Amino acid sequence: MLKESGEMKDRIKGGSYMLESKNVNVFYGDKKVLQDVTLQVPENTVTALIGPSGCGKSTYLRLFNRMNDYIENFRKEGDILIDGKDIYRKDAEIEELRKTVGMVFQKPNPFPKSIYENVAYGLRIQGINNKDVLDEAVEKSIKKAALWDEVKDDLKKNALALSGGQQQRLCIARTLAVEPSIILMDEPASALDPISTAKIESLIYELKQNYTIVVVTHNMHQAGRISDKTGFFYLGELVEFGDTKQIFTNPKNKKTENYISGRFG
Amino acid sequence: MNNARVNRIKDVLFKYFGIVCTLSGLIILAIFILNILIDGVQRIDWSFMSSLPSRFPERAGILTAWTGTFWIFCLTAAIAIPIGVGAGVYLEEYSKKGWLANLLEINIANLAGVPSIIYGILGLEVFVRILGFGASLLAGSLTLALLILPIIIVATREAIRAVPKTIKEASFALGATKWQTISRQVLPASASSIITGIILALSRAVGETAPLIVVGALAYVPFVAKTPMDEFTVLPMQIFNWVSRPQHGFTINAAAAIIVLLCFVFLMIGIAVYIRNRAQKKNPW
Amino acid sequence: MLKIKEYIIEKALFMCALITVLTTAGIILILTVEAFSFFRNVSLYDFFTDPQWTPLYSEKHFGILSLxxxxxxxxxxxxxxxxxxxxxxxxxxxxxxxxxxxxxxxxxxxxxxxxxxxxxxxxxxxxxxxxxxxxxxxxxxxxxxxxxxxxxxxxxxxxxxxxxxxxxxxxxxxxxxxxxxxxxxxxxxxxxxxxxxxxxxxxxxxxxxxxxxxxxxxxxxxxxQMPGLTLNPLKPVQTITAYIVQVSSGDVQFGSLEHQSIFAAxxxxxxxxxxxxxxxxxxxxxxxxxxx
Missing domain, CATH: 1.10.3720.10 (MetI-like)
Incomplete structure (x- = not known):
C-alpha cells in the first residue's frame, strides 16, 4: 500500500522513468505552444494533466505517441523518452511505438465496423488473423474495459449503435487489445454523461495496476479523484508538477492556486 | 403603399418565372424522350439486338454496337478505376502541400474542362500511332479512361475528405501504418461515395462519341469484337452514323439505338443515385 | 519489410497522380509539334486573317476565323x-x-x-x-x-x-x-x-x-459542315470541333496538310x-x- 500523503515512492523501471520529457519546446510554425517542459512519469501510476483550454496539455500528451507528427509545421526541441529511449530518434518505428503507447481520444471514435472488428483491428494490422487468438484477445480486452456483460451477446453489432459511454469503453478495449504498457487519455470523459464518466473513472483506477496512464482533463475534480500525480499547464508551460494531493491542498505556485480555486479557467 | 404592392407582385411573378424555368428543363427532357420512344420503340426486337449492321435499314441491327459498348465499358473501368482512385488517394493522403500539390490540383481542374475531342487527338497520336494499338478497343478505352480520370479523382478525393479525421487518428494510434489505415479504414468508409462517382464517370464514357471518332472507331463493323485489339464500334457511333443518313428507316434505327443507349446510361445513373442515397442514410457522420 | 511495402505503395499511387500531368503534357506536346509542322506550310498571318477555311477543297484556304x-x-x-x-x-x-x-x-x-x-x-x-x-x-x-x-x-x-x-x-x-x-x-x-x-x-x-x-x-x-464568316443563325455553319470530326471520319491521309490542319484547329x-x-x-x- 502506498502512503496516502507525503512523498509517494516512485516506481522506476530499470533506473529510468516510464515517460520522460526533457526541456521540450514545441512550435506550430512560428508559434511556440510548449515551453521548456520537463516532467517524469513513474510506472503504474495515473498522471493527470490539467489547465485551461489551449494551454498545451493535449499537445504535450500527443508527443508521447507522436500524434503531432501529422500537424503541418509541427516542430519539437528537446527529448521525449519512453523507458529511457528517445522516441524521436531517427530509426524509431512509429508503428512499434504506438503498440507500446495506446491512446484514447476525447470523443469516442469507434470504427464504423462491428464491436468485434473494432477490438481485433489492432491485432489484424499486425498480421494476426487466427480466429482463436483473436476471439480470446477480444474477450479479454472487452472484459478489462468493463464492457463484456453489456455486449457479449452481440459482438457482431455495429459499434456505432452503442451509447457514447459504451463506445468510449470499447475504444479503451480496442487500445488494450494491442497490449500497450502506457495509455494516453485525452479528456476521455468530457463528451460523456455523469454515469458513464464514473464508469470510465473507476476503469482508469483498475487499469493502473498494469498500465502507466496519463490523462488530460479540464475537470479538476476528476483529476483529484483518479490521479496520483498532477501537472498544471498554463500558456504552454508546466507551472507545477507533483503529487495530486499536494497540488490540490498545498500548491506552491500562485497560478496553480488560482486555477484550483476556480479563479480562472 | 402602392410601391410595396408593385414589389410584391413582381416577387410573385418572378417566382412563377423560376417555376417555369425549372419545369421547362424537365419538360424538354420529357418531350425529347417521348419523341424518341414514339419513333423507335417498335423497332426494338430481338433481331434488332442480334443483327449485324446492314445497308438496308430493316435488316440492320446493333449487335456489334452494343457488344462494343460493353467492351469499352469493361476495359475503361479496368483502366480508369485503379488509376483514378490511386491518384485520388495520393492527392488527398500523401501529397504534401507545396508547388507539386498545387500543380497537380490545377492540372486536374483543367483536365476536367478539356473538350473530349482533344482527348481523341491525344489518343490517336499516343495509343493508335506511337504505341501502335491501331484503332482498337484498347486504344479507345485508354482514351476514354484518360477522359474520365479527373471525374474519378475528384469524386475519390471528396469521398475520402468526408471520412472523419478521428477514425484515421484511432487507427494510427493503434500502430497502423498509413496504407493499413487507408486500405482498412478510409477506403471502406468512403467506398459508396467513390463507387457512385465511378459509375457516373463510366456513364459519361459510355455516351462519348467524338473522341472515338478521332481515334478511328468505325461506323461499319461486320463482326463482334473478340479481343481488346479488335476494331470496334459503339452505340453512340452507330447512332451518329444512322443520323447522318437521309433514309427514314435509318432515322428510326437511330431512335431505337438511342433508346437502348439511354436505358443503359439511365440505369447506371439510377444505380449510382441509389448507392448514394443508401449510404447517406447509413452514414453516422 | 513493412517499410518497403509502404514505400512501394506510395510510389505507385504517386505514379497514378503523375499520369494526369503526363496527360496534359501529352496534349500540349502533340498539339504543338503537329501544329508546328502545319504552320511551316501555312503562315500564322493567313491563319488568323484569311476569311475562308477550305482545306478539303482543291483550292485550299486555312482561315480559322470561319470556324x-x-x-x-x-x-x-x-x-x-x-x-x-x-x-x-x-x-x-x-x-x-x-x-x-x-x-x-x-x-x-x-x-x-x-x-x-x-x-x-x-x-x-x-x-x-x-x-x-x-x-x-x-x-x-x-x-x-x-x-x-x-x-x-x-x-x-x-x-x-x-x-x-x-x-x-x-x-x-x-x-x-x-x-x-x-x-x-x-x-x-x-x-x-x-x-x-x-x-x-x-x-x-x-x-x-x-x-x-x-x-x-x-x-x-x-x-x-459549312465554314463561313457568318453570324446568321439560320444558315449552316461549322465549328472547330465539327471540323475535326469531319476530317477524322473521312479518309484523309496521315501527315498530309489537310490532316495536320486538325491539330491547328x-x-x-x-x-x-x-x-x-x-x-x-x-x-x-x-x-x-x-x-x-
Whole structure:
C-alpha cells in the first residue's frame, strides 16, 4: 500500500522513468505552444494533466505517441523518452511505438465496423488473423474495459449503435487489445454523461495496476479523484508538477492556486 | 403603399418565372424522350439486338454496337478505376502541400474542362500511332479512361475528405501504418461515395462519341469484337452514323439505338443515385 | 519489410497522380509539334486573317476565323438559352422552392447533363430543326440556331447547379439583414444575394461557355459542315470541333496538310477552353477563400 500523503515512492523501471520529457519546446510554425517542459512519469501510476483550454496539455500528451507528427509545421526541441529511449530518434518505428503507447481520444471514435472488428483491428494490422487468438484477445480486452456483460451477446453489432459511454469503453478495449504498457487519455470523459464518466473513472483506477496512464482533463475534480500525480499547464508551460494531493491542498505556485480555486479557467 | 404592392407582385411573378424555368428543363427532357420512344420503340426486337449492321435499314441491327459498348465499358473501368482512385488517394493522403500539390490540383481542374475531342487527338497520336494499338478497343478505352480520370479523382478525393479525421487518428494510434489505415479504414468508409462517382464517370464514357471518332472507331463493323485489339464500334457511333443518313428507316434505327443507349446510361445513373442515397442514410457522420 | 511495402505503395499511387500531368503534357506536346509542322506550310498571318477555311477543297484556304465564327455563334445562342433559364432555376431552387421539391428536382436536372451528346444531336436535327422551319421561314436543314438551342438545354445544369451552390453559400445573416430593412424576396435576391454570389455565378457561366465551345456532336449533327464568316443563325455553319470530326471520319491521309490542319484547329480549341477554364478556376478559388 502506498502512503496516502507525503512523498509517494516512485516506481522506476530499470533506473529510468516510464515517460520522460526533457526541456521540450514545441512550435506550430512560428508559434511556440510548449515551453521548456520537463516532467517524469513513474510506472503504474495515473498522471493527470490539467489547465485551461489551449494551454498545451493535449499537445504535450500527443508527443508521447507522436500524434503531432501529422500537424503541418509541427516542430519539437528537446527529448521525449519512453523507458529511457528517445522516441524521436531517427530509426524509431512509429508503428512499434504506438503498440507500446495506446491512446484514447476525447470523443469516442469507434470504427464504423462491428464491436468485434473494432477490438481485433489492432491485432489484424499486425498480421494476426487466427480466429482463436483473436476471439480470446477480444474477450479479454472487452472484459478489462468493463464492457463484456453489456455486449457479449452481440459482438457482431455495429459499434456505432452503442451509447457514447459504451463506445468510449470499447475504444479503451480496442487500445488494450494491442497490449500497450502506457495509455494516453485525452479528456476521455468530457463528451460523456455523469454515469458513464464514473464508469470510465473507476476503469482508469483498475487499469493502473498494469498500465502507466496519463490523462488530460479540464475537470479538476476528476483529476483529484483518479490521479496520483498532477501537472498544471498554463500558456504552454508546466507551472507545477507533483503529487495530486499536494497540488490540490498545498500548491506552491500562485497560478496553480488560482486555477484550483476556480479563479480562472 | 402602392410601391410595396408593385414589389410584391413582381416577387410573385418572378417566382412563377423560376417555376417555369425549372419545369421547362424537365419538360424538354420529357418531350425529347417521348419523341424518341414514339419513333423507335417498335423497332426494338430481338433481331434488332442480334443483327449485324446492314445497308438496308430493316435488316440492320446493333449487335456489334452494343457488344462494343460493353467492351469499352469493361476495359475503361479496368483502366480508369485503379488509376483514378490511386491518384485520388495520393492527392488527398500523401501529397504534401507545396508547388507539386498545387500543380497537380490545377492540372486536374483543367483536365476536367478539356473538350473530349482533344482527348481523341491525344489518343490517336499516343495509343493508335506511337504505341501502335491501331484503332482498337484498347486504344479507345485508354482514351476514354484518360477522359474520365479527373471525374474519378475528384469524386475519390471528396469521398475520402468526408471520412472523419478521428477514425484515421484511432487507427494510427493503434500502430497502423498509413496504407493499413487507408486500405482498412478510409477506403471502406468512403467506398459508396467513390463507387457512385465511378459509375457516373463510366456513364459519361459510355455516351462519348467524338473522341472515338478521332481515334478511328468505325461506323461499319461486320463482326463482334473478340479481343481488346479488335476494331470496334459503339452505340453512340452507330447512332451518329444512322443520323447522318437521309433514309427514314435509318432515322428510326437511330431512335431505337438511342433508346437502348439511354436505358443503359439511365440505369447506371439510377444505380449510382441509389448507392448514394443508401449510404447517406447509413452514414453516422 | 513493412517499410518497403509502404514505400512501394506510395510510389505507385504517386505514379497514378503523375499520369494526369503526363496527360496534359501529352496534349500540349502533340498539339504543338503537329501544329508546328502545319504552320511551316501555312503562315500564322493567313491563319488568323484569311476569311475562308477550305482545306478539303482543291483550292485550299486555312482561315480559322470561319470556324471560330461558327463556334462563337453556336456558343452565344447556347448561353442565351442556358443563362436565363439556368439562373432562373438556381434562384428559384435556392430562394423560393420548398426543400423537398428541391431534393427531387436537382437530380432530375442533372439528367440533362447526363444524356449523351449524340442523342441531343439527333433531337436537334429531327425535332428542333423541323419545328423551327415551321415557325421561321428560311431555316436551313442544318443551322446554328437549332444546334445552339439544344446545346443550351444541355448546359443548363452546369449553370443552375454551380450557381445554386454559390447562392446557397451566401450567409443567411446577409439575407436577414435585407429582409430586416423591408425588402421583398426579389429585391433581396437581386440586390444582396446575387451580388454576393457573383463570383461563383461568373465562374459557372465561364465554365458553361467553355463546355459549349468544346461540345462536338450536337454541332456536328445539326449545325452542318459549312465554314463561313457568318453570324446568321439560320444558315449552316461549322465549328472547330465539327471540323475535326469531319476530317477524322473521312479518309484523309496521315501527315498530309489537310490532316495536320486538325491539330491547328485542335490547338486553337485547346487554347480557348484552357484560358476560360483557368479564369473560372481562379475566380472560384478566390471566392472559396471569401466564404470559408
Amino acid at each position: 471560330l465564327a461558327g463556334t462563337f455563334l453556336t456558343t452565344v445562342i447556347a448561353i442565351m438559352v442556358a443563362l436565363p433559364v439556368g439562373m432562373g432555376i438556381a434562384i428559384y431552387l435556392s430562394e423560393y422552392a420548398p426543400r423537398s421539391f428541391r431534393k427531387i428536382i436537382k437530380p432530375l436536372l442533372e439528367l440533362l447533363a447526363a444524356v449523351p451528346t449524340v442523342v441531343y444531336g439527333f433531337f436537334a436535327l429531327m425535332v428542333v430543326t423541323p419545328f423551327l422551319q415551321n415557325i421561321i421561314p428560311g431555316v436551313s436543314g442544318f443551322n446554328a440556331l437549332s444546334a445552339g438551342i439544344v446545346m443550351g438545354v444541355m448546359i443548363i445544369p452546369f449553370i443552375s447547379s454551380m450557381s445554386e451552390d454559390a447562392l446557397h453559400a451566401v450567409p443567411k445573416s446577409l439575407r436577414e439583414a435585407a429582409y430586416g430593412m423591408g425588402s421583398t424576396r426579389l429585391q433581396t435576391v437581386f440586390r444582396v444575394t446575387i451580388p454576393s454570389a457573383s463570383s461563383g455565378i461568373t465562374a459557372s457561366t465561364i465554365l458553361a461557355i467553355s463546355r459549349a465551345i468544346g461540345e462536338t456532336m450536337i454541332v456536328t449533327i445539326a449545325a452542318g 485542335g490547338i486553337s480549341l485547346f487554347a480557348l477552353t484552357f484560358i476560360l477554364n483557368s479564369v473560372s478556376f481562379w475566380i472560384k478559388k478566390k471566392y472559396r477563400i471569401q466564404y470559408e
